[in-house]
Amino acid sequence: MTTELVLILTASPTMEGPSRMWSMFGATLILILSTAMFFVYFQAVCQKILRRQFDREYFRSIVNANRLEFPSLRKLLEEYNAPMDYPRLCMTLKCDYLALTYLLKNAANVNQRYSQEERLLIVYFRWLFFTLGVRRLLKVGEKKAVLRLTSVLQYFANVVGERVNTVRFGNLTAADYLLNV
Amino acid sequence: MDSELISYGFQYACYVIEAGLIVFMTRSPQRSRLICPLFYLTCSLGASLGRTIALYKYGRLSPLYRSTYWITDFPLVISLFVLVCLFFRRACADQEKMWRSVRFLLIFVFILVGGVSGLCFSRNYSSLVAEFVVAFNQNLYFTCLVLTTMLYLLLQHLDSVDDQLGLLVCGVGIQLAGPTATLALINLIGAEQFAQALNSLVMRFCTLGMLMVWVYAIVHVKDTGDDDVSRRRRIPVMAEATAHLNV
Numbered sequence: 001m002t003t004e005l006v007l008i009l010t011a012s013p014t015m016e017g018p019s020r021m022w023s024m025f026g027a028t029l030i031l032i033l034s035t036a037m038f039f040v041y042f043q044a045v046c047q048k049i050l051r052r053q054f055d056r057e058y059f060r061s062i063v064n065a066n067r068l069e070f071p072s073l074r075k076l077l078e079e080y081n082a083p084m085d086y087p088r089l090c091m092t093l094k095c096d097y098l099a100l101t102y103l104l105k106n107a108a109n110v111n112q113r114y115s116q117e118e119r120l121l122i123v124y125f126r127w128l129f130f131t132l133g134v135r136r137l138l139k140v141g142e143k144k145a146v147l148r149l150t151s152v153l154q155y156f157a158n159v160v161g162e163r164v165n166t167v168r169f170g171n172l173t174a175a176d177y178l179l180n181v
Numbered sequence: 182m183d184s185e186l187i188s189y190g191f192q193y194a195c196y197v198i199e200a201g202l203i204v205f206m207t208r209s210p211q212r213s214r215l216i217c218p219l220f221y222l223t224c225s226l227g228a229s230l231g232r233t234i235a236l237y238k239y240g241r242l243s244p245l246y247r248s249t250y251w252i253t254d255f256p257l258v259i260s261l262f263v264l265v266c267l268f269f270r271r272a273c274a275d276q277e278k279m280w281r282s283v284r285f286l287l288i289f290v291f292i293l294v295g296g297v298s299g300l301c302f303s304r305n306y307s308s309l310v311a312e313f314v315v316a317f318n319q320n321l322y323f324t325c326l327v328l329t330t331m332l333y334l335l336l337q338h339l340d341s342v343d344d345q346l347g348l349l350v351c352g353v354g355i356q357l358a359g360p361t362a363t364l365a366l367i368n369l370i371g372a373e374q375f376a377q378a379l380n381s382l383v384m385r386f387c388t389l390g391m392l393m394v395w396v397y398a399i400v401h402v403k404d405t406g407d408d409d410v411s412r413r414r415r416i417p418v419m420a421e422a423t424a425h426l427n428v
Contacts, residue, residue, distance in 0.1 A: 027366075027369045028369065034358045034361040034362035034365060035358070038359050040333075
């Protein structure tokens with residue numbers, strides 16, 4: 001809990017033999033479990049943010065206007081269970097991510113900066129993207145990770161769409177205007 | 182030096198956010214629902230202020246500062262336990278039978294922790310602070326981590342629709358799990374200088390993380406706990422549609 005506690009822990013008398021071994025075993029177990037729990041809670045927070053309900057599907061207009069590919073990628077995985085072309089998949093996700101983070105920061109955003117939850121989700125996306133490579137090597141839960149990545153992108157697109165929807169050009173919303181250009 | 186600066190930056194950011202959250206919650210119309218985080222944050226800010234005063238008055242290496250530290254840590258850990266208990270109460274708001282069992286378990290756990298810590302004290306009656314308080318704080322802290330994990334699992338099991346509570350629990354989990362992992366790592370590697378810097382940094386980073394999650398939960402997430410309609414378990418769309426047709 002504290003620096004003082006560290007001093008007490010490190011200054012505790014050195015143990016030898018089986019008791020030292022048990023102490024190390026206990027510490028290792030606590031280390032593994034606590035680290036795992038830390039990431040579980042981090043992921044749970046991100047998933048709770050992603051569960052936010054938007055009053056309509058704002059992401060569609062943003063996807064169409066910017067020719068983003070993540071919805072078709074998602075559909076491909078969910079409905080057809082198609083095999084993944086990994087380099088292309090990474091490129092698609094990365095391009096959509098870059099486009100959406102740019103829009104998040106600059107499109108109809110008066111402050112020109114990310115909000116607190118957007119920053120957290122950006123970290124989450126990067127973390128998932130990193131684990132995607134590891135999952136691919138281990139061949140474990142690759143599809144699940146891609147679906148989670150697309151859900152983050154969908155959230156970003158929804159936020160951008162919601163913001164853009166508040167800006168109006170005459171009778172048209174900005175999203176409708178973009179589609180008509 | 183750099184890590185110390187970052188650590189102080191985190192620390193003062195925590196103070197500011199804590200004070201801001203306390204003001205926000207006391208003015209909020211939902212303050213009766215937010216009594217648990219309000220109670221904990223008030224204790225935390227009070228302890229931090231007490232420690233800061235002791236640090237400037239007596240200096241980091243003085244035994245008086247050390248005693249102040251551990252004595253203020255005692256109500257802080259107790260308040261953490263109370264916070265977890267209040268979260269359990271909120272999670273079991275609809276389940277009176279379950280709450281009775283949970284309440285019994287919580288009381289039992291608290292007595293057990295006190296008893297186990299008392300064993301350390303019984304070996305050396307002369308120093309209450311050095312033996313009992315330190316052992317009790319450590320044990321109760323770890324117990325809170327385990328209880329938070331149980332609470333998180335309980336929320337998943339009950340399929341809770343109270344998103345605010347879910348986020349508050351996750352925040353506490355981050356605050357507890359990070360430092361516990363660091364302490365375990367320190368115990369394994371045992372490098373004192375590195376350990377101090379790492380622990381101080383991780384602890385404050387995790388506290389900041391918890392506060393940020395709480396800010397999001399309290400300011401942005403609508404509290405659905407008291408809403409009877411939202412308290413219903415999630416009904417499958419087809420079942421809901423059939424019910425409407427039958428009506």
